[in-house]
Amino acid sequence: MEAVAEEDLPAERPVGGARAPRALRPPMSWGAGGGRRLWAGRRIRPGYRVLVSTTPEPAAHGSGPDPSPPGLATASPAAADGASPAAATAVAVCSLRLFDTATGTVRLLELRDPGRVGMYVCGPTVYDVPHLGHGRFSLVFDVLRRYLRFCGLQVRYVSNITDVDDKILDRAAREGRTPSEVAGEFEAVWWRAMDALGVGRPDETPHATAWVEAMVAMVADLVGRGVAYETDDGVYLDVEQVPGYGLLALQPLDSLRAGARVESSVEKRSPLDFALWKKVAVIPSGAAGAGGVLAGAPGVSGAAGDASAGVPGSAGAGGSEGAGAGAGAGELWWPSPWGPGRPGWHTECVVMSLGLLGDGFDLHGGGQDLRFPHHENERAQAVAAGRTFAQHWAHNGFVEVDGEKMSKSLGNFTSLTDLLAQADGRAYRLLVLRSHYRKPIEVNPATVADAEEGLARLDGIARRFPAAAAAGAAATTADRALAAGADPEAVAAFRMAMDDDLDTGGALAGVFELVRRANAAGDAGQEAEAERAAATVAALAGALGLALRATVDEVDAATAALVAQRDAARAAKDWARADAVRDELVARGWIVEDGPSGTAVRRKAPSR
Numbered sequence: 001m002e003a004v005a006e007e008d009l010p011a012e013r014p015v016g017g018a019r020a021p022r023a024l025r026p027p028m029s030w031g032a033g034g035g036r037r038l039w040a041g042r043r044i045r046p047g048y049r050v051l052v053s054t055t056p057e058p059a060a061h062g063s064g065p066d067p068s069p070p071g072l073a074t075a076s077p078a079a080a081d082g083a084s085p086a087a088a089t090a091v092a093v094c095s096l097r098l099f100d101t102a103t104g105t106v107r108l109l110e111l112r113d114p115g116r117v118g119m120y121v122c123g124p125t126v127y128d129v130p131h132l133g134h135g136r137f138s139l140v141f142d143v144l145r146r147y148l149r150f151c152g153l154q155v156r157y158v159s160n161i162t163d164v165d166d167k168i169l170d171r172a173a174r175e176g177r178t179p180s181e182v183a184g185e186f187e188a189v190w191w192r193a194m195d196a197l198g199v200g201r202p203d204e205t206p207h208a209t210a211w212v213e214a215m216v217a218m219v220a221d222l223v224g225r226g227v228a229y230e231t232d233d234g235v236y237l238d239v240e241q242v243p244g245y246g247l248l249a250l251q252p253l254d255s256l257r258a259g260a261r262v263e264s265s266v267e268k269r270s271p272l273d274f275a276l277w278k279k280v281a282v283i284p285s286g287a288a289g290a291g292g293v294l295a296g297a298p299g300v301s302g303a304a305g306d307a308s309a310g311v312p313g314s315a316g317a318g319g320s321e322g323a324g325a326g327a328g329a330g331e332l333w334w335p336s337p338w339g340p341g342r343p344g345w346h347t348e349c350v351v352m353s354l355g356l357l358g359d360g361f362d363l364h365g366g367g368q369d370l371r372f373p374h375h376e377n378e379r380a381q382a383v384a385a386g387r388t389f390a391q392h393w394a395h396n397g398f399v400e401v402d403g404e405k406m407s408k409s410l411g412n413f414t415s416l417t418d419l420l421a422q423a424d425g426r427a428y429r430l431l432v433l434r435s436h437y438r439k440p441i442e443v444n445p446a447t448v449a450d451a452e453e454g455l456a457r458l459d460g461i462a463r464r465f466p467a468a469a470a471a472g473a474a475a476t477t478a479d480r481a482l483a484a485g486a487d488p489e490a491v492a493a494f495r496m497a498m499d500d501d502l503d504t505g506g507a508l509a510g511v512f513e514l515v516r517r518a519n520a521a522g523d524a525g526q527e528a529e530a531e532r533a534a535a536t537v538a539a540l541a542g543a544l545g546l547a548l549r550a551t552v553d554e555v556d557a558a559t560a561a562l563v564a565q566r567d568a569a570r571a572a573k574d575w576a577r578a579d580a581v582r583d584e585l586v587a588r589g590w591i592v593e594d595g596p597s598g599t600a601v602r603r604k605a606p607s608r
């Protein structure tokens with residue numbers, strides 16, 4: 001990529017819908033900002049690198065052979081983004097610097113295909129209700145995805161559903177249900193929680209059980225390369241043969257080996273070796289599956305008809321599992337060259353991410369707890385198979401709940417579902433965004449209530465300046481926000497914060513300063529200034545996934561009386577009385593705001 005002088009950057013360009021004709025767009029180039037300078041309405045920080053590129057012609061997002069597994073449709077990245085390639089933003093700017101766990105540095109998110117981001121985030125294993133940590137990683141990567149789109153990039157976001165796992169099988173066996181019943185129930189719970197959080201659906205949600213054929217093929221390839229070996233209970237990766245093993249664990253192989261738990265019952269070469277394939281020793285009687293998923297698969301033996309893998313046409317309980325998997329209550333298996341079994345968790349994600357996003361995809365993310373062994377072991381398989389894996393690794397921090405406050409009787413939240421039953425999902429988003437994504441966050445009723453008060457201030461903007469807020473909220477990219485009347489300086493400051501390793505706390509501070517400005521300007525009768533600030537608040541909050549709500553909850557007579565009493569107390573400057581009434585309203589489940597027209601109240605929990 002050729003470097004260009006700062007002067008070569010276009011001084012101005014149309015924004016929003018008024019796009020330059022294709023021929024007039026600047027060629028793809030790198031610019032090094034040598035000083036503070038306005039470019040497209042944005043001030044560029046000294047030393048800031050800005051990628052300027054023309055929209056690439058539509059191209060296959062992944063590389064290599066057709067990544068779709070049989071029977072799975074693969075949406076094109078353009079379709080996934082809801083826009084045709086021709087309508088994509090003319091100039092995509094990716095100046096996001098993000099901490100990369102693999103290098104231990106904050107570095108520019110460099111893209112395989114200019115203007116396009118392929119990201120894979122490990123999704124849930126659906127065996128129980130989601131916990132607060134699930135909510136956090138979903139929000140963090142939802143915000144990252146939204147921000148990349150706000151910058152004009154096309155994002156293809158893939159997040160899996162692990163629907164075959166020991167925990168699912170254990171629960172199914174315990175409850176006398178099939179694994180798919182358990183997985184189906186908790187996947188539905190998962191999506192309800194994501195909807196309540198306002199987390200956008202991934203472009204692709206591969207289910208592990210639909211990818212087993214490709215997983216068997218990868219394990220067979222690793223065995224063929226001599227880097228994986230079969231034992232009595234499965235197939236294992238020989239991690240001693242993987243260059244750089246320990247990269248994401250941030251520990252060398254020696255110290256990992258020293259700290260590993262030795263399982264004497266397993267004939268592994270090294271305690272660090274992990275199962276790519278788990279053999280199922282006993283197929284429950286009457287549960288012989290058709291095993292049709294592998295029928296006719298090239299190079300894979302043990303297909304339907306293999307005596308060890310079930311009797312074709314005798315579906316038994318397996319018939320209810322679909323996808324040709326054999327199953328009985330509490331068991332799930334597929335045929336393979338090593339006999340009936342199922343894939344290991346680490347094998348699922350490496351196969352699905354490479355399968356959908358192709359070699360060298362841009363970013364792999366997940367919670368901090370997945371760094372090792374899960375992500376290390378995903379990466380190890382790709383390396384051992386001679387594939388290029390994720391180019392950037394992002395991990396978010398933990399959710400902390402004070403140990404003794406964990407119990408529900410003390411008023412804390414026992415799960416994400418529990419929190420969402422008591423609070424506005426947007427409040428949890430705001431709580432998460434107030435802290436840096438790599439730092440731990442504390443979630444308890446006090447921090448949630450605090451976030452709800454902040455949310456009320458944001459919603460107040462939508463009520464007071466509905467037209468400006470609606471215009472700002474409709475802008476899904478920075479260019480459109482500017483076209484909708486957003487303040488260029490504020491948008492630039494927002495982007496500078498977000499580009500600095502997703503400093504959402506800094507970005508939010510700017511948004512709340514705009515809230516103050518909008519209200520102050522409105523109070524002073526400066527309508528244009530107020531509307532500009534309000535439009536900017538809505539646009540930037542929207543970029544973070546916070547949709548402002550102007551609707552006012554129905555207020556019952558008793559509450560209305562308290563509101564009137566509080567207004568009277570404030571008018572009489574009886575602050576003690578005003579505070580007492582405020583506390584009474586809060587105790588009744590209302591969020592209380594002070595507006596120019598008096599006390600306003602909003603329900604704490606969303607109406608459902």
Ligand SMILES: [Zn+2]
Pocket residue numbers: 121122123349374
């Ligand atoms: Zn994963």
